[in-house]
Amino acid sequence: MEFFPISILVIFLGLVVLRIGFRQEIQAAMSRDPAAKNSWEVLLTYAGLHAIMFYRAAHRLHALKIPFLPRFVSQFARAVTGIEIHPGAKIGRGFFIDHGMGVVIGETTVIGKNVTLFQGVTLGGTGKERGKRHPTIGDNVVVSTGAKVLGNITIGDYVNVGANAVVIRDVPSNCTVVGVPGRIARKKGKRVPGINLDHTKLPDPIAERLENLQHEIDIIEEHLGQIEKKQEHE
DSSP: OOHHHHHHHHHHHHHHHHHHHTHHHHHHHHHHOTTOOOHHHHHHHOHHHHHHHHHHHHHHHHHTTOSSHHHHHHHHHHHHHSOEEOTTOEEOSSOEESSOTTOEEOTTOEEOSSOEEOTTOEEEOSSSOOSSOSOEEOSSOEEOTTOEEESSOEEOTTOEEOTTOEEOSOBOSSEEEETTTTEEEEOTTOOOSSOOOOGGGOOOHHHHHHHHHHHHHHHHHHHHHHHHHHHHHO
16 A cells, blocks of 8 residues: 555656756746646646657767667657657757657757757758768757758758748858748848747748839839820920
8 A cells, every 4th residue: 555655756756857857948848839838737748848858868878879779769759759859969958849740850960059849840861971961950949840951051040940941051040041942031130039939920032032023113114104204295
């Protein structure tokens, strides 16, 4: 009879330890997901956080050069959460995976602090090359739903990658990338404070160019109209 309450106590203490150890990731979820009600809900129900927990354990084992077990842990995490993070990846604190189903993070990926990934994101390679073959992601980056960041490229700090974008070239800091292949839409060269999760306000560089072209056509047509009026009066 005493075993049952002791087991509950051990489980509770284990949860408390996890809550403290992953407080930055829990806080990231609380601050970036309006659906998050409290830290215990995040700890117990968020698959993205669970995937990060498994990754941290697998990464430690990988750093100790223990064979097989790190990949087994990562594949178990994939089966449980739908998120695949290679144990060799390097991920900073404050990392948040929202929903997360279908997220893939390759072996040589490097991720900075306070990065947010949405479901269906791939941080992958482009072929069978060896060595550093996955992207390096800076701090405070948001990669939106379905986006692919591929190859040994560098994404700067405070970058937003639009939904379903395919990024295969370096991106400087303080930019937004949209489209296939990814095109850079600068934000007047100024850093946007904080992490912007509003996907509805991402710029469309093609639409902007078409609008500028239409504006120039309107000016030319107006100018030609004025010339025609002058000729009629003469």
